Amino acid sequence: MRIPFFHLIDMNRYFVLLCFILFINTIFAQEIVNKTLDSLYREDQFYFGVTYNILSNSPDDLSQAGFSSGFHLGFIRDMPINKKRTMALGIGLGYSTNSYNNNLLINNDDFGAFSYTILEDGNTYSKNKFSTHLVEIPLEFRWRTSTASDYNFWRIYTGFKFGYLFSNTTKYEGDLGNIKLNNIDSFNNLQYGLSLSVGYNTWNIYVYYALNPVFTDDVLLNGNNLDINTLKVGLIFYIL
Template identity: 60%
Template sequence: MNRIFFILFFLIGAILCSAQNHIVKDIDSLYKEDQFYAGVTYNLIGKQPEKLSQRGFSLGFHLGFIKDMPINKKRNIAIGVGLGYSANSFNQNLLIRKEDTGDFVYSIVENNNTYSKNKFSNHLIEVPIEFRWRTSTPTDYDFWRIYAGFKVGYVLTNTAKYKGDLGRFKYNDNNDFENFQYGLTLTAGYNTWNIHFYYALNSIFSKDADLNGEDIDINAIKIGLMFYIL
């Protein structure tokens, strides 16, 4: 399923950018840029405790709209504020199990051969805020861009799944996950291909989650591609 989404996002991005390049527009001295975005990322876990490791391909998919607000006469510098949706998965060896009391306990599965699936995932509504620089003009649609900013997201749902020697279980009621995620973003590139980077400033888990008596202070790092269209 992840591979299908990965391919679809690349196709959507290529189609959108190709459409943008072939649209003939009247010269607009008050033009704006890059107000819709679609992206795909490879998700990493930062600040990993001892023996925690990732396994498999952890993907993120991102869609949204950003209001582009130029702040200079040339309109190549702007502020962007938007609203988006993000779906993310993290394949790793942190086992999440629910006890009979309703509490969740965490442990490291050291032997990767004992399970075929172990991941947690989330879906977020996000608000990106960007400072935008580009080399665009009213008639030039192929340009360099550097967008740096901040993003805050609210987690709509989170899910933990396991399939292996211990059985098969799935949880979507774990309150140990942080409801809010926020971090720094940087997108840079030329025309269609833009590298996107996100570094979370807070932990994926709240202080209620602990591993061997210590907080699970891991954060999300996302690296991938971002596509834009007007």
């Protein structure tokens, strides 16, 4: 089976980003080892995540195709709440960009009204997706086995994440021509959900489940509300 060229580009981009994160993490870890041990240490961390984005709670005839990716980065301020500093609260600020390849066509007519239809099997198209860009505020309860001298440790971070969607794009390329819409009102500007990070040292599994729909209440598909929300599954990397 041949892999489309643009998929190879995405895969190479992910590989380069992973190598960069691992390289930076090694440098920071070495610098920290050389510092005087601090009994009042914090796990203040930059983070970078890569996810596969899934549209959940979707109609039966709505499907995804290709790789729907997400990139997430930011900083979380660590605030320990016990003497051993193995438990903490975290609050941060981040940025998230997400794409969703699917068969839902979003279009508008000459009067500016938007329509939402499922592309039939007979339609030929090379691209149909929507993308979002968000500013995010993660709130976390953090448990870890770290000490002032141990930088390889287990962690479980659970939390809640607020996101403000400040930009969106929809793109279609196919038999119907090229359709591109920017910053339409179909998307919920405020998005929020539950997050979980579990892992050891650099490698951590990351899951985010949205608690509210991607689209606003007035977005209808065949007369029904399009109450789709998102599930993001991937890896997250922390850098001290």
